[in-house]
Amino acid sequence: MVQVRLWGSLASAIGDQTEVEIEAGTLGELLEGLAERYPALRPQLDRGVSVAIDGLLYNDSWFTPIKEDSEVVLLARLEGG
Amino acid sequence: MALGSKRDTSKRDFKIVGTRPLRPDGIDKVTGRARYGADMSAPGMLVGLVLRSPHAHARIKSIDTSRAEALTGVHAVVTRADFGDVEDAATADTLDNCMAGAKALYDGHAVAAVAAASDAVAKQALKLIEVEYEPLPHVTDVDEAMAPGAPVLHEGRTDETVPQGMSANVISRCQFGHGDIEAGLAKADRVLKRTYRTEATHQGYIEPHACLASMGPDGQADLWCCTQGHYMVRNTCAAILGLEQGKLRVTASEIGGGFGGKTTVFLEPVALMLSKKAGRPVKMVMTRSEVLRATGPTASSSIDVRIGMTKDGRITAGFAELRYQGGAYPGSPVNMGAMSAFAPYDLENVRTIGWDVVTNRPRQAAYRAPGAPIAAFAVESAIDELAKGFGLDPLEVRLKNAAREGTRASYGPTYRAIGLEATLRTAKDHPHWTAPLGPNQGRGVACGFWFNFGGDTCVSLNITPDGTVTLTEGNPDIGGSRASMSMMAAEELGIPYDKVRTVIADTGSLGQNEVTDGSRVTFAVGLATIEAARAAKREMCRRAAKVWGIDEEAVVWEDGAAKPSGPNAGEFPPMTLEEIAAIASNTGGPIAGHFEVNAEGAGVSFATHMVDTEVDPETGAVRVLRYTVFQDAGKAVHPDYVEGQFQGGAAQGIGWALNEEYIYGEDGTLQNPGFLDYRIPVASDLPMIDTVILEIPNPGHPYGVRGVGETSIVPPLAAVANSVSDASGVRLTDLPLSPPKVLAAIQSR
Amino acid sequence: MSKIHVTTTVNGDPVEFLCEASESLLDVLRDRLSLTGSKEGCGTGDCGACSVTVGGRLVCSCLVLGAEVEGRSVETIEGMAEGETLHPLQRMFIKHAALQCGICTPGILVAAKSLLERNPDPTEEEVRYWLAGNLCRCTGYDKIIRAVLAAAAEMREAS
Ligand code: FES
Ligand code: FES
Numbered sequence: 003m004v005q006v007r008l009w010g011s012l013a014s015a016i017g018d019q020t021e022v023e024i025e026a027g028t029l030g031e032l033l034e035g036l037a038e039r040y041p042a043l044r045p046q047l048d049r050g051v052s053v054a055i056d057g058l059l060y061n062d063s064w065f066t067p068i069k070e071d072s073e074v075v076l077l078a079r080l081e082g083g
Numbered sequence: 084m085a086l087g088s089k090r091d092t093s094k095r096d097f098k099i100v101g102t103r104p105l106r107p108d109g110i111d112k113v114t115g116r117a118r119y120g121a122d123m124s125a126p127g128m129l130v131g132l133v134l135r136s137p138h139a140h141a142r143i144k145s146i147d148t149s150r151a152e153a154l155t156g157v158h159a160v161v162t163r164a165d166f167g168d169v170e171d172a173a174t175a176d177t178l179d180n181c182m183a184g185a186k187a188l189y190d191g192h193a194v195a196a197v198a199a200a201s202d203a204v205a206k207q208a209l210k211l212i213e214v215e216y217e218p219l220p221h222v223t224d225v226d227e228a229m230a231p232g233a234p235v236l237h238e239g240r241t242d243e244t245v246p247q248g249m250s251a252n253v254i255s256r257c258q259f260g261h262g263d264i265e266a267g268l269a270k271a272d273r274v275l276k277r278t279y280r281t282e283a284t285h286q287g288y289i290e291p292h293a294c295l296a297s298m299g300p301d302g303q304a305d306l307w308c309c310t311q312g313h314y315m316v317r318n319t320c321a322a323i324l325g326l327e328q329g330k331l332r333v334t335a336s337e338i339g340g341g342f343g344g345k346t347t348v349f350l351e352p353v354a355l356m357l358s359k360k361a362g363r364p365v366k367m368v369m370t371r372s373e374v375l376r377a378t379g380p381t382a383s384s385s386i387d388v389r390i391g392m393t394k395d396g397r398i399t400a401g402f403a404e405l406r407y408q409g410g411a412y413p414g415s416p417v418n419m420g421a422m423s424a425f426a427p428y429d430l431e432n433v434r435t436i437g438w439d440v441v442t443n444r445p446r447q448a449a450y451r452a453p454g455a456p457i458a459a460f461a462v463e464s465a466i467d468e469l470a471k472g473f474g475l476d477p478l479e480v481r482l483k484n485a486a487r488e489g490t491r492a493s494y495g496p497t498y499r500a501i502g503l504e505a506t507l508r509t510a511k512d513h514p515h516w517t518a519p520l521g522p523n524q525g526r527g528v529a530c531g532f533w534f535n536f537g538g539d540t541c542v543s544l545n546i547t548p549d550g551t552v553t554l555t556e557g558n559p560d561i562g563g564s565r566a567s568m569s570m571m572a573a574e575e576l577g578i579p580y581d582k583v584r585t586v587i588a589d590t591g592s593l594g595q596n597e598v599t600d601g602s603r604v605t606f607a608v609g610l611a612t613i614e615a616a617r618a619a620k621r622e623m624c625r626r627a628a629k630v631w632g633i634d635e636e637a638v639v640w641e642d643g644a645a646k647p648s649g650p651n652a653g654e655f656p657p658m659t660l661e662e663i664a665a666i667a668s669n670t671g672g673p674i675a676g677h678f679e680v681n682a683e684g685a686g687v688s689f690a691t692h693m694v695d696t697e698v699d700p701e702t703g704a705v706r707v708l709r710y711t712v713f714q715d716a717g718k719a720v721h722p723d724y725v726e727g728q729f730q731g732g733a734a735q736g737i738g739w740a741l742n743e744e745y746i747y748g749e750d751g752t753l754q755n756p757g758f759l760d761y762r763i764p765v766a767s768d769l770p771m772i773d774t775v776i777l778e779i780p781n782p783g784h785p786y787g788v789r790g791v792g793e794t795s796i797v798p799p800l801a802a803v804a805n806s807v808s809d810a811s812g813v814r815l816t817d818l819p820l821s822p823p824k825v826l827a828a829i830q831s832r
Numbered sequence: 833m834s835k836i837h838v839t840t841t842v843n844g845d846p847v848e849f850l851c852e853a854s855e856s857l858l859d860v861l862r863d864r865l866s867l868t869g870s871k872e873g874c875g876t877g878d879c880g881a882c883s884v885t886v887g888g889r890l891v892c893s894c895l896v897l898g899a900e901v902e903g904r905s906v907e908t909i910e911g912m913a914e915g916e917t918l919h920p921l922q923r924m925f926i927k928h929a930a931l932q933c934g935i936c937t938p939g940i941l942v943a944a945k946s947l948l949e950r951n952p953d954p955t956e957e958e959v960r961y962w963l964a965g966n967l968c969r970c971t972g973y974d975k976i977i978r979a980v981l982a983a984a985a986e987m988r989e990a991s
Binding site: 009014015059076080 | 242418419421497536
């Protein structure tokens with residue numbers, strides 16, 4: 003199980019839970035698992051999120067491995083200039 | 084000449100990376116030979132011009148183009164009716180921004196376009212297009228747009244995060260942070276509560292948008308344009324015009340500045356449509372006034388901050404509510420402002436709330452660290468005011484609260500190795516910090532943070548028969564990146580810098596490349612370049628092994644040559660890259676390395692800026708006297724261009740702090756659409772900008788590189804405001820700090 | 833509208849062209865003579881990207897009419913290097929990394945050359961005020977000023 007930290011707006015969507023647990027070995031599994039377990043997150047997941055895994059930023063790479071003890075934080079989708 | 088000093092904290096010895104060779108495109112750019120967006124022409128080319136809305140908000144009841152079409156010399160007229168529907172919401176907004184649909188949403192919004200044999204005919208044709216508008220009430224201010232009863236731009240765009248009962252102009256709400264704000268504030272010796280406001284500013288690139296489009300009836304098309312990302316242009320135009328991506332080849336011209344403003348399309352789909360209808364190539368070039376009225380400025384904002392501090396300078400809680408208007412469509416960078424606002428600090432209790440709001444202004448486009456400078460202005464001003472109030476050293480207070488490796492960031496994750504503390508300590512030890520100040524002079528500091536990104540990247544590295552190297556990459560060179568890429572390739576291959584030529588490919592020559600944004604190029608394209616060079620090295624080792632008749636595992640690459648290594652490899656003299664290249668046909672064919680990746684894992688970066696100003700008590704005019712940037716670059720590949728990024732970001736931030744602003748009249752039209760009234764800093768406004776490059780390697784990059792292009796615009800707004808406050812004794816909370824505002828504040832002191 | 837016939841010299845070459853009465857020198861250079869080195873950043877005299885000299889005087893070519901250069905001599909960025917040899921300013925701009933995107937560079941070089949012809953030993957402040965009409969959005973001017981001062985020093989030594 004991976005602990006996933008949610009930002010405030012996502013937490014409010016699922017009854018103020020700021021952390022959830024998901025069975026996932028990769029980023030793709032994580033995003034899919036979240037959408038399935040927490041349908042209220044789906045609109046935001048569809049709009050796009052960025053994910054910090056152990057302090058580094060990821061956007062789309064489904065097969066990025068996630069370890070059981072990885073720190074996983076969902077972030078609003080990031081864009082640069 | 085010493086241009087700033089440099090501290091090396093990385094271990095690896097580099098031969099080329101970290102030196103300052105001449106950029107390969109330098110001669111073209113100092114002789115006028117380099118071709119930018121407006122410098123290309125084609126046989127039979129027509130001139131394309133756009134008709135723009137004079138209204139801030141109006142329903143378009145009808146458009147009659149028949150008289151324009153009948154004019155001799157006019158070859159095509161285009162309106163929204165020529166374009167089909169687009170499914171993806173963001174792309175549909177882009178189309179609507181390029182050519183208005185049911186409503187004109189801001190002063191300058193495109194409503195029709197013509198292609199004609201000459202500029203004069205095209206201008207005349209624009210006058211013959213009859214648009215019947217029904218003017219609607221408009222709103223350009225973020226707070227007014229949020230108020231119930233404000234004129235509404237779009238119905239039904241609000242998402243599920245927005246509470247019921249708010250204006251439909253409020254698109255979304257986001258919230259970040261951890262801990263308990265009220266409990267934290269209760270522990271403070273003082274809680275400061277302030278509202279800050281910033282005005283929209285434009286990226287201000289000197290080159291207006293320009294393109295040359297040629298599209299045939301078979302759907303094949305070619306497009307030349309100045310852009311930060313020609314793959315983005317291809318994909319967006321293909322979606323808007325219903326083309327297959329592979330049929331549209333986009334070539335990026337040299338680009339005359341972008342800063343985020345050229346990460347979307349404005350003219351390109353229109354030029355393609357005109358070309359298709361006219362059956363001729365069409366060139367379109369914006370005027371400066373069009374650039375300011377109709378291309379993306381950044382957001383304007385209003386921000387409430389509450390920060391609690393103990394009298395020894397510890398921040399007990401930080402709260403900010405940020406309201407950003409991003410023009411006529413959803414997508415202001417408020418989420419990034421909300422995530423970055425308190426990012427430099429290690430806080431137990433922190434919360435930010437962000438509101439994305441639409442108004443009757445041009446659609447915002449990314450501007451260097453989008454959203455972050457505004458948020459930093461508010462938070463860094465408040466921290467400074469608290470520190471000053473307790474009589475504390477503002478650098479010490481920042482050091483006391485600084486985020487470090489292991490700190491949980493205000494936006495969620497735990498930091499790995501970061502350089503904020505190093506920038507603060509270096510700033511404190513720098514002679515600038517203790518230099519004497521005269522009357523009416525002051526000194527300010529501020530910190531800044533930016534994420535940096537990676538993204539899709541694709542490069543190909545080819546070894547020519549004579550042993551020189553061509554590196555083909557897909558990101559326009561906006562500030563010397565050809566040089567950095569050539570350096571990384573040369574470093575990895577162990578050959579001289581001038582043996583590598585870097586070429587920016589068109590969209591037909593490489594796979595997908597993300598736009599030049601998010602400070603990603605040196606990081607991501609650099610990473611792909613290094614990997615492509617490694618692939619080429621492996622192949623060259625294989626070829627040498629074949630020639631020597633030994634195992635390929637027994638061959639290593641060192642100093643630009645293959646060498647046998649290990650106990651059973653045998654004795655062979657090293658085979659150089661040139662030697663291997665010369666016999667490539669005999670050993671298996673041409674040699675190349677390529678690498679394709681979604682380069683994720685970019686590292687964040689931090690900066691501290693220090694600035695001295697002098698405030699004229701008679702006029703309120705502010706003069707910047709001295710400026711020093713301290714920033715972590717991870718690893719500076721070409722220090723000259725890293726310094727250049729630091730200096731350029733600082734200068735833009737100074738302009739934002741002191742002069743630049745979008746001014747709207749009562750009628751919602753832009754009052755200052757020219758460089759005369761929209762005043763960006765000129766040479767005589769600025770001092771030298773000193774730089775100190777720190778190098779705390781990014782663990783996510785083979786050479787430790789972090790993005791450097793954006794962080795440098797984050798601190799200056801606050802640093803300048805803090806300096807002005809130190810100089811004048813008054814605290815201004817609204818940008819820009821224009822002379823009348825400063826004077827009024829001094830007089831009411 | 834009938835066009836005006838103009839005979840002039842551009843970078844030492846004899847040139848003839850026809851232009852509209854209202855056409856700017858910048859448009860003539862770029863569109864009729866294919867000299868696209870001079871850039872248009874504003875078209876209103878506010879950015880200096882179009883700087884050229886006419887009869888030795890520094891002007892914004894977007895504010896000069898094409899017809900006005902009849903019988904005069906026009907110098908643009910394209911005429912700055914002599915064959916293979918770059919002007920010291922051009923060399924110093926590359927050496928000091930005084931350009932990022934490079935769109936302002938032609939105008940700034942033309943303006944700086946004109947300064948050094950008048951004042952071979954300018955102070956930093958004099959350079960800054962002379963170049964105040966040439967906008968650069970990328971560099972913050974630091975490296976531009978250094979490059980101009982370095983070129984001036986080199987040219988003084990050489991003369
Ligand atoms: S284009 Fe002539 S001054 Fe700007
Ligand atoms: S180098 Fe880009 S505007 Fe000067």
